[in-house]
Amino acid sequence: MKCSIVRIPTRSPSDVSALGEAIRDGSIEPRDVVAVLGKTEGNGCVNDFTRGYAVQTLQRFFEGRIGDAASRISYVMSGGTEGVLSPHLTVISRTPNAKKPSGGTKSLAIGVRRTRDFRPEEIGRMAQVGAVAEAVRAAVAEAGIEDAADVHFVQIKCPLLTTDAIREASARGEAVVxxxxxxxxxxxxxxSALGTALALGEIDGAALVEADICQAWEKYSEVASTSAGSELICCEVIVFGNSANAEGPFFIDHGVMKDAVDGDALRRLLDAHPEAELAQVLAKAEADPSGFVRDRRHTMLNDSDINHTRHARAVVGGVLAYVSGDPMIYVSGGAEHQGPAGGGPVAAVFRRKQP
Structure with a gap:
């Protein structure tokens, strides 16, 4: 396969004008698009309807160009562009090749999968962990990635519980998490993050129990990025990695931020690939549950006006925008089991410079 990404700025959750221009100038071929990863300007919380609005807009946009094939595209919207983060879309395309590339160079490879729909009482429990692990394994295989070490970012859009879903479960005599x-x-x-860690061998599945979810912070994935929303009831999985079965100028690498101000995690990635051009940054943001960053007390967890995930996105977005020199990057809040407590994965997609 040959995979590529194109970043598209948006003026609102319903703005697809720049996307249309990219298609007209040949930068994007609609039939090759397998996923659209977006940042929308809502609050990123339960009632952030900008995510569903953007998904609906994109579905209709692609239906007008490729018909029913638009339903196979994964639309993953992450709400919240606090601080300097710029609303945008990252359009991910994959073109099949008739034969395996020669030369042994590993290039960007993408795998996309969906889990089954979840019942309300399964959300946040081992049923979800197991289903996500299965989907991640399938996406890795689809991408042609032969070594888990070559997986550098796993983006998952997962469901949340609404009052209607809670009421429906209760009517059946089921308790939700x-x-x-x-x-x-x-x-x-x-x-979802623990499911990723399980699939990639980052944790011992035999030692994982339901009580570990959002409790055992020492169990985490270094590459998982999960985002919850009310616009779906399954999990959509996008695996980013490198494979010798792929070709093209793009490749990906990752690091782990130890806390919200660890911009050096991205700087090390940039320094490791001076010959390449940075194409996109993908990261998770979290407020340290200890209440401290670098031994200094923070108040993100105690703010009754602004959710801590919004604080974290603003901080990490600002830090990584400074390091990368570009605020049009993907930073998602809420990093439970995604990197160490208070930290989170950061990945950089690069484009090799042409000779």
Whole structure:
């Protein structure tokens, strides 16, 4: 396969004008698009309807160009562009090749999968962990990635609990993991991240129990990025990695931020690939559950006006925008089991410079 990414700025969740221009100038071929990863300017919380609005807009846009084939595209929208983060879309394309590339150089490879739909009582529990692990393994295989070490970012859009879903489960005599809809976002993100860690061998599945979800912070994935929303009831999985079965100028690498101000994690990636051009940054943001960053107290967890995930996105977005020199990057809040407590994965997609 040959995979590529194109970043598209947006003026609103319903703006596809720049996307249309990219298609007209040949930068994007609609039939090759397998996923669209976006940052929308809502609050990123339970009632952030900019995510669903953007998904609906994109579905209709692609339906007008490729018909029913638009349904196979994964639309993953992450709400919240606090601080300097710029709303945008990252359009991911994959073109099949008739034969395996020669030369042994590993290039960007993408795999996309969906889980089954979840019942409300399964969200944030081991049923979700297992289903995500299965989908991640399938996406890795689809991408032609032969070594888990070559997986550098796994983006997952997962569901959350709404009051209607909680009521429906209760009517059937089923208990949900929490009746706090906001907290359900964290449980869903955490279960999805642990599913990724399980699939990639980052944790011992035999030692994983349901009580670990959003409790055992020492169990995490270094490449998972999960985002919860009310616009779906399954998990959409996008695996980013490198493979000798892929070709093209793009490749990806990753690091782990130890805390919200660890810009050196990205700087090390940039220094490791001076010969390449940075194409996109993908990262997770989290407020340290200890209440401290570098031994200094923070108040993100105690702010009754602004959710801590919004604080974290603003901080990490600002740090990584400074290091990369570009605020049009993908930073998602809520990093339960995604990197060490208070930190999170950061990946950089590069484009090799042509001779």
């Amino acid at each position: 929490t009746e706090d809809t906001y907290k359900s976002m964290g449980y869903s993100r955490g279960a």
